Amino acid sequence: MINPWSSSQYFDYEKLIKEFGIEKPDDYFDYFMFRRKLIFGQRGLDYLEYAIKNKMKFNAMTGLMPSGHMHLGNKLTIDQIIYFQSLGAEVYIAVADLESYATRGISFERAREIAINEYIVNYISMGLKPCKIYFQSENFDTQSLAFILSNGTNMNELKAIYGLNDSSSMLHVNSPIIQAADVLHTQMRHLGGPRPTVVPVGVDQDPHIRLMRDLAKRLRIYSVKSDHGKISVFIKGTESPEKYIDNAMEELSASSYECTPNYEYRAIYIKNSKEEERIKIDMILANLEGGFNEYAFVEPSATFQKLETGLKGGKMSSSVPDSLISLNDSPADATKKIKHAVTGGKQTVEEQRKLGGNPDICPVFELYKYHSNDDKYVTRVYEECIGGVRMCGQCKSEAGENISKFLKNLSEKKDESFRKIDDYLIKRSS
Ligand code: SF4
Structure with a gap:
């Protein structure tokens, strides 16, 4: 079972494709995350292709949990959102302040500060153009739609999808319905009506995607x-x-x-x-x-991205600060973390020269693979590694320089991004 609330990290992506009916993307989208199979699966992406080919409007949707700091692993979703926006998507972003209040006791006011300072400002600095960012606690559309959607499912279904039992928290019942409402409300009539809507997610979110697609179908006539x-x-x-x-x-x-x-x-x-x-x-x-059914939604589409490995070899986790690079880290701190990362290299330089390294299991190589747009450069790093031409020390320094450049650029843009924030936040609905 894929569990959106578990903390397990590793997935056999091929098995997931076979067992859960996730499909492989075709080669329509010419973007590095598709080309490098970092987006390994999809559901319903043909709707998006249809919309783009026929110059129809479409949405891209994601959410953020306002807690902790944004890190390189979270960045990949926003990279995709920015890509879909460049293709013409209208972008919606939900700040899950209801969920952060319920699960972590974070007040709405604090959630707002975290969302803006830790996430949204970085999104803008990364190149996100004006879009619609809202707070769950202020959005009456999503709250009322969640109520309507809850009539389209029952406990038996939720137990089957999520493995819930009689002592499961009601939060685990409410949370998928609110998430479905977040995604589907973007197609309500006053926001433009039925449209293909893509949601980039990690595969652990697939149960939510399946549920929201089914709920969308159930509301159609x-x-x-x-x-x-x-x-x-x-x-x-x-x-x-x-x-x-x-x-x-x-x-x-x-x-x-x-x-x-x-x-x-x-x-x-x-x-x-x-x-x-x-x-x-x-x-x-x-x-x-x-025209006559406010809840006539097109089943949302999803892309499934691989999860970037932590620098210590396991999951990126805020409880292990050295496993991830926060976008607030200074270039010096990021460089230090990369220097201490595990690698796929050999025990000695001699062995590495003779046998080459293994970039396929190397979190340092992932820094190149997940965060450089340049295919030729990434291929060269890969080939130099397996060919024994590239040594891990030098490779880490180079990765550190690349990431430092990115962090420096973000920090230089910060003030300007703050000034633009009103072009992104949508006002409270009543
Ligand atoms: S040379 Fe680079 S890519 Fe290869 S194993 Fe070492 S750190 Fe990883």
Whole structure:
């Protein structure tokens, strides 16, 4: 079972793909995290591709837990968000201050300070353009939607997904529903209506993603199914289906689909459709449905990124400060931590020259692989390591210089980023 609340770090990514129905991304997205398989899996990313190819609006969504410091491992999600924003995504970021209050006793006021000083200012310095950042505790849309969504699931389902039992905290019941509301509310009518929405996550968050995708489907009236390329539309609910069928047929016919209604079975059969048109048909109907159903959501998409290894070889953890590089670390501190990192190198320089190192198990190599955009440079480091040309001491110094340059740049931009903050925070909803 994948558990979003466990602290385990290691995943067999191939096994996850096989056992949990996570799919591999295709090569549509030309971005280093896709090219280097740092994004190893996805769900529903074809919706995003469809939106981009057809110049449709789409969202990218993430959240932040306002506690501790932002570190290099958290940076990867924001790198992706900035990438999707560069492709045209409207970006939403939820500050999970309800969750930090419930789990860590952090007051809303303190959570606000942490979110701005430790996270949002860094996001802006990293290149995030103006977007919509909100606090869960102030967002009535997400709170009311969570209430609606809670009617779409039950304890049996949550027990099956999360392994909850009768003595589980209600927080573990509420938290996935609030997260689903965070993601899905971005498609509410006053925010632009149904849109493909991508959520970059670590694989430990997959149970939340599966639940929110199912909840989105359950709130739809039109359900589009494909059976070996034959596409049918079903009308859910107990209301008489006539008007829904007639309206859908009108929209689909306007896009040249030949439709046959079956009022008794609450269905429309589409004759001249192919499997690849399922998304187009779903989007036509989602947009139609958005006109009369406030909760007509397109199933959100997700990318799953690998977790960066801590400098001590295990998980990056704030309880082991030397395992991670905080974005508030001085270049000197970061360099020192890298100097003391474990590596995939050999015991002696002679052995390293003779046999080469093992970058595949080296957290120092991950600093290059996860944080440099330059494919040729990263390949060169890899080849020099396995070829025994590169020694660990020199390699650590070089990685330290790269990370120091990044940290210095962030710190130089800090004041300017603070001044821009109002372009990012959305006002309290009432
Ligand atoms: S040379 Fe660099 S990449 Fe290779 S094992 Fe040593 S530290 Fe890691």
